[in-house]
Amino acid sequence: MIIRHLNIKNFGTINDRTLEFSPGINVLYGENENERTTIHTYIKSMFFKDISEAISDNAVFVGPLKSATEQDLIRELQKFMAGCQGTGDGAMDLGRAMQMLKMSRKGYQVQAERKQKETEQERQKLLTKMDDIRNELNEIQKELVQIDEKEGSLRMRPGDESGEIILDERMAEAKARRNGFAVGMLISAFAGILGLILSAIIADSIAVSLTVAVAAAGLVGLCGKQQMKYAREFQKRIRMKKRWISRQEKLKCSKESLRQDCDEKETELRNIQEEYREYEENSCLPTSEERELQALNMAMETIERLSGNIHLQFGRRLQTRTSQILREVTGGKYQDVLMDAACHMTVTAGDGTVALEHLSRGTLELIYFAMRMAAGELLCQEESLPMILDNIFGMYEEEDLAAVLRWMYKEKRQIIISTCSKREMELLDREEIPCQKLILS
């Protein structure tokens, strides 16, 4: 970009002013600093409002070193150099960019944690369900053991039929006794009747007959009583066996249903275990939050790595170009400007390195000039921008200023020297360097 012509109708304190610029060196002279500043502001707001402030401040508008003491001056120089190196193009706030990414990352982390918690809850639910079923299974198995014990006490385990045999034996015994006494009763009745008849025939004595009858009746009664007793016992035994059998059946039945329950629960348990496994496998898949997190991390890592490169590249380029300019304007007296990792600057001159502390104010001004020119070039590589040097030559020795002006002429870029002193114009004339003079009054 080259500024050719300014036509200010009404801006700040300036009314209807036309300024013509040359593409080379221009001197904007005016003793009134306000007017010059207004023109700077005008240029800034007209041409550089789309360019970041950092670029326009670093590459277009070059102000003088402000510090009064040499110590502060050196600090200012080093700060500028370090600032340029730290941000690469001096226009980016890497810390803020990283902060922004970190904030997005935090948001997704919260979401991911919430989701993880939900997944964990579901997992716990499944685990609880599994435990419940296991407990139920245990209960069922306990009941089965109890039934087994009962079966033992009822002697009905397979292979042990003694329970039934004993019952049958007892039943048979009662039945035999009952039958025996029934037969006894019949026999004694029969014997009684026979005795009565015989006694009537043989003895013909009422007493004997009576005795016989009484004895027979007694016997019949006795046998009858016994028979009744055993008949009752027999009935009892039948009932007992029935009860025993029904109990046995009941046991068998509940055992059967418990077994079924057991199978059912086992299948259920296995199904849930399978489900649990599948759920675990599924929850291992990356969630959308995890993908976002991955992307954010990748963005941060990449920025970090690339900005590291840019640091190095830019810092090196800046140092190289600064050194080159310094060599040119000092006619080779100073060779290289170096900066170490601690941001400490040194200059090599002829036979050794010199710390900035040991340099004159004039040399420091030259280093500053070289650095600003280099930064201006490197920051706007795509398109060369005009440079506006605002009163930066105030402290210069005449010879240094002449060298700098010659160098600027050789560079053939648009430079606007804004000054309140006539020195620059006089020197330009003396050196016969063509320039456009713009005199404000």
Add this chain to the structure above:
Amino acid sequence: MRFIHLADVNLGAVPDRGCPWSSRREEEIWETFRRVIAGIRENPVDLLFITGDLFHRQPLLRELKEVNDLFSTILDTRIYLMAGDHDYIRVDSFYRDFQWEKNVTFFKNEQITCVKDEKLDVYVYGLSYEHQEIEDPLYDSVHPAEGEGLHILLAHGGDERHIPMNIRSIAASGFDYVALGHIHKPQILIRDNAAYAGALEPVDRNDLGDHGYIEGHLEKGRLRINFVPFACRSYEQILLMLREDSTQASLEEMLKADLANKGRMNIYRIVIRGTRAPELLLLPERLKSFGYVTEILDESKPAYDLEALQKKYSGTLIGDYISYFSEKDRNAVEEKALYYGLQALLETSR
């Protein structure tokens, strides 16, 4: 003659575990199966084919009893049932000793068996899975037997680990209908001749679209089949296209309109695409409150002209950043990383 062909009912499945509607979906799977049976009771069909995966896992005895009870309410319908890979007949499966109603024919093992339905002159061929995976192409060698009537093959599987098959050649070997199961997406592979009935109810978020069963009937001696949508809900995908002037509010409006259009009953996956204004801060999670939403995929990009930016910022960190990502074939994560970083750099460089 009329029949219904069901598959992959997946009774007992718990879809979308962790989502609030999960247990309701579990019940709905049963309910829809009951509705099918109730429908048959109202309007009886002659045959009901269930081509595998009636249950999602090993059936419990009480579940078998419940299904059998349902079958007992449609005694006029002959039911042909097979076990698939999900409910395969394990050694201790309750399938093995279960006593089915007399109208049910259950294929008991992994050998192809042909059952002739005397009343209807229909031959039904089938087998059941006794293993979770079967890699032998058991169906490829099956040919219909001699005999007048309809020959229908019930088959489950079709992928590498579940009886791979060449369905066209099987159908061409003379079957009047190949009733397929296993693939959850309903699809008629050969017109009036071979079809996957698909899952009766969608079982997970990947079972997109309509679900139901296949209905068939004989029309002038020719078999006709058609798909009958029957599921009470479907999983759908909503695509929201962002433009540079879109905002969170306009996105929500778009979603509301889509939901009203496609039905609030259904369960959605939302995909956000298109380009958004770089400064727009999207809150995709908020979209979940508007309906049944399983997941939201944000594939939208900030409206950056990468080429122009790369040119403008070449030689600076931003330029280097863009070129770093432009040089590679970006995957989804790298794509996102590019835009995240670029946005942060651009926004903080102003």
